[in-house]
Amino acid sequence: MTEKSLGELLELFDNAVGVSGYEGEAAQVLFAEARGLYDDYLEDAIGNQVYHIKGKSGGEAKTKSLLVAAHIDELGFMVSVIEESGLLRFFPIGFHDERLIINQELAVHTKNGVVCGVTGTKPPHLAKNDELTTFIPVHDMFIDIGVSSKEEAAKLGVAPGDIVSFARRGHFLNGTCVYSGKSVDNRAGLAVMIEVMRRLKKENSNTIDLYMVGTVQEEYGCRGALPVANRIKPDIAIVLDVSIAGDIPCIDFQAAPVKMGAGACIKFYESTFGSPLGMAVPQKLSSALIRIAEENNIPYQHDFMLGGITDGSTINFAAYGILCGGISFPSRYIHSAVGLVRLDDMRACADLLVAYIKSL
Numbered sequence: 001m002t003e004k005s006l007g008e009l010l011e012l013f014d015n016a017v018g019v020s021g022y023e024g025e026a027a028q029v030l031f032a033e034a035r036g037l038y039d040d041y042l043e044d045a046i047g048n049q050v051y052h053i054k055g056k057s058g059g060e061a062k063t064k065s066l067l068v069a070a071h072i073d074e075l076g077f078m079v080s081v082i083e084e085s086g087l088l089r090f091f092p093i094g095f096h097d098e099r100l101i102i103n104q105e106l107a108v109h110t111k112n113g114v115v116c117g118v119t120g121t122k123p124p125h126l127a128k129n130d131e132l133t134t135f136i137p138v139h140d141m142f143i144d145i146g147v148s149s150k151e152e153a154a155k156l157g158v159a160p161g162d163i164v165s166f167a168r169r170g171h172f173l174n175g176t177c178v179y180s181g182k183s184v185d186n187r188a189g190l191a192v193m194i195e196v197m198r199r200l201k202k203e204n205s206n207t208i209d210l211y212m213v214g215t216v217q218e219e220y221g222c223r224g225a226l227p228v229a230n231r232i233k234p235d236i237a238i239v240l241d242v243s244i245a246g247d248i249p250c251i252d253f254q255a256a257p258v259k260m261g262a263g264a265c266i267k268f269y270e271s272t273f274g275s276p277l278g279m280a281v282p283q284k285l286s287s288a289l290i291r292i293a294e295e296n297n298i299p300y301q302h303d304f305m306l307g308g309i310t311d312g313s314t315i316n317f318a319a320y321g322i323l324c325g326g327i328s329f330p331s332r333y334i335h336s337a338v339g340l341v342r343l344d345d346m347r348a349c350a351d352l353l354v355a356y357i358k359s360l
């Protein structure tokens with residue numbers, strides 16, 4: 001069997017389903033792709049996937065340990081009520097932009113398999129007053145699965161508690177290296193993680209204790225990463241995730257100063273409104289990553305994420321405090337069904353992480 005390319009990995013991971021708290025299918029894909037690339041494997045009680053690659057120091061001394069975290073989960077929804085009419089009421093899981101949920105195709109994951117549905121609303125012809133200029137909250141939406149009664153919905157297997165995901169199939173745009181998909185945040189991170197594991201395996205020169213971790217429940221409070229970091233207590237942690245690309249007309253670039261196609265984003269700082277979580281990356285780590293990028297001619301950018309957080313925001317205060325930083329690839333339209341990433345940025349992230357691991 002020929003090895004999948006980075007692009008093929010991205011497509012495979014993006015099209016798997018793994019809504020926060022229900023990461024099973026995406027975690028299975030990760031397990032299959034990680035085969036043969038690690039020494040020990042552990043799945044913890046909440047579903048974090050830990051792949052341990054032992055350091056080959058050859059001596060008695062404890063080698064350095066590094067945790068690399070990439071979250072498995074994606075934004076999604078859950079069915080709450082099936083109405084007598086057969087329409088489904090639902091609520092969001094994770095930080096959605098509610099403007100972007102209307103007129104979407106959704107997949108309802110029932111005990112009998114996937115049921116297709118759409119979200120819709122009244123046509124513009126019937127809109128009143130300011131309805132055409134205001135967004136519709138999820139609370140007022142419903143999923144139409146084509147049936148006419150609660151009983152018909154139940155016959156299809158639909159039940160309250162069913163997970164719902166965006167149904168859009170991702171793809172590369174017009175022969176470019178730009179990929180658009182429902183969960184590039186953060187399946188692109190998982191693809192980079194597998195790429196790094198492959199390269200380390202091929203070179204067989206790793207001297208540190210590496211824990212490559214697919215984390216769960218990042219999209220609502222970065223919850224999965226904390227217990228796994230407490231368990232492993234690594235010396236250093238690096239988070240692989242998206243960063244917000246500020247290179248589109250509606251964004252003031254200084255609010256998100258990274259561009260697609262300009263290389264790996266080296267994290268300095270991240271914070272988000274209304275949350276006590278965040279991360280100020282210790283300078284010794286961000287400057288080490290910059291030095292390594294420059295020494296290896298890897299394109300990089302300075303990353304200050306001022307409207308979002310990653311698993312680093314909980315890992316940095318795990319155990320007795322962990323030296324934690326981030327390597328990211330810029331992404332447009334994050335937290336929507338059409339997020340974009342570029343393969344060349346992802347490759348730069350893999351190059352930088354491999355070079356950093358070798359430097360430890």
Ligand SMILES: [Zn+2]
Pocket residue numbers: 071185186218241242
């Ligand atoms: Zn993410």
